[in-house]
Structures are given as structure tokens and as C-alpha cells.
Amino acid sequence: MRNKSVVLEAKEIRLAVELVELGARLQLLEAETNLSRERLLKLYKEVKGESPPKGMLPFSTDWFMTWQPNIHASLFMAYYRFFRSHTKIRGLELTIKAYRMYLAQIERGNMETVLSLTRAWTMVRFFDANMLQMATCSECGGEFVAHAYDPTRGYVCGLCHMPARAGKTRRAAELALAASAAA
Numbered sequence: 001m002r003n004k005s006v007v008l009e010a011k012e013i014r015l016a017v018e019l020v021e022l023g024a025r026l027q028l029l030e031a032e033t034n035l036s037r038e039r040l041l042k043l044y045k046e047v048k049g050e051s052p053p054k055g056m057l058p059f060s061t062d063w064f065m066t067w068q069p070n071i072h073a074s075l076f077m078a079y080y081r082f083f084r085s086h087t088k089i090r091g092l093e094l095t096i097k098a099y100r101m102y103l104a105q106i107e108r109g110n111m112e113t114v115l116s117l118t119r120a121w122t123m124v125r126f127f128d129a130n131m132l133q134m135a136t137c138s139e140c141g142g143e144f145v146a147h148a149y150d151p152t153r154g155y156v157c158g159l160c161h162m163p164a165r166a167g168k169t170r171r172a173a174e175l176a177l178a179a180s181a182a183a
Contacts, residue, residue: 016043025118026052032092058122061131064145067158067166072114074144076102095121
């Protein structure tokens with residue numbers, strides 16, 4: 001039996017800690033590191049102070065098509081595609097870098113984080129499997145996540161053609177309530 005490299009194991013642990021801090025689910029950690037499930041569970045509990053959430057990973061491309069998730073997914077993919085085209089970063093490191101940029105933009109805009117790291121990672125896998133594609137909006141020229149093989153001629157994004165209930169989130173209701181209480 002070959003001895004494990006302490007340095008390689010330390011790198012795996014550092015990566016797992018970074019992923020947990022970014023909100024990764026246990027399944028993502030198992031897929032992207034060579035650490036045992038037991039080790040990952042202990043690591044997760046140590047970093048987060050709680051057990052990892054249970055349940056299956058997202059498995060449908062439909063979540064990315066609804067109004068708000070589509071905008072957030074499209075923002076993430078813009079960063080992802082930019083880094084892929086203009087740097088030598090690849091693989092999980094590319095996903096992490098693009099996700100950190102997404103989080104920074106969301107924070108600057110004082111918005112709610114809609115896209116989790118696990119969903120972003122899953123979406124990249126959907127793109128790699130040709131289940132999703134980018135579609136160019138015929139009105140604003142922006143590129144947005146769309147189902148693969150859907151016709152994109154005349155595509156209009158969710159920003160140019162907002163649904164009637166768009167923006168009527170809990171946060172908007174809280175802001176309205178706070179404004180009326182202050183008045």
C-alpha cells in the first residue's frame with residue numbers, strides 16, 4: 001500500500017474547508033475531493049458548527065429558467081465564461097473564482113444571494129452535458145441561461161420582459177413595511 005502524501009491531504013482539506021465556507025453541500029465535497037465521507041462530515045461540522053443539510057442535489061435545469069434564478073445564474077455564467085476565456089483557470093477553481101465574483105456583485109448591489117455554490121457547480125455540469133446554453137436577448141443584447149436546443153431567435157430576457165409579480169419578494173415587502181413604519 002502506498003503512503004498518502006501529507007501535503008496532498010492538506011490541500012484537499014483546505015479545498016474542502018473553502019467549499020464549506022462558500023456553502024457547498026456534502027455531495028459536492030465528495031465529488032470534488034478525495035477525502036472520506038466521515039472526514040468530510042467531521043470537517044463540515046467543525047467549520048459550520050452543524051451537520052450538513054440532508055437531501056438530494058438539484059437535478060433539474062428548470063430551476064434556472066424562472067425569473068430571478070435565471071438572472072443570478074446568467075450573472076454567474078458571465079463571470080465563469082469571462083474567466084474561462086481570459087485566464088488559464090479551469091475546473092473547480094474556475095467555478096469558485098466565478099462564484100466569488102458573483103457574491104461580490106450581489107453584496108455591492110445589496111441584493112439577496114439566490115444562487116448557491118452547489119447550484120452554480122451543478123449548472124456548470126449541466127452546461128458541460130449540453131443541457132443548458134446561453135441565449136442572447138433580442139432587446140438588450142445580454143446573454144442569459146436557457147435550455148439547450150430551445151430556439152433562441154427572438155429570445156427576450158426576464159429583465160426586458162419582467163413577469164407581473166417580479167420584485168414582490170419578502171425583502172421588498174420588508175423594505176416597504178420599514179418605510180411605512182418610519183413615516
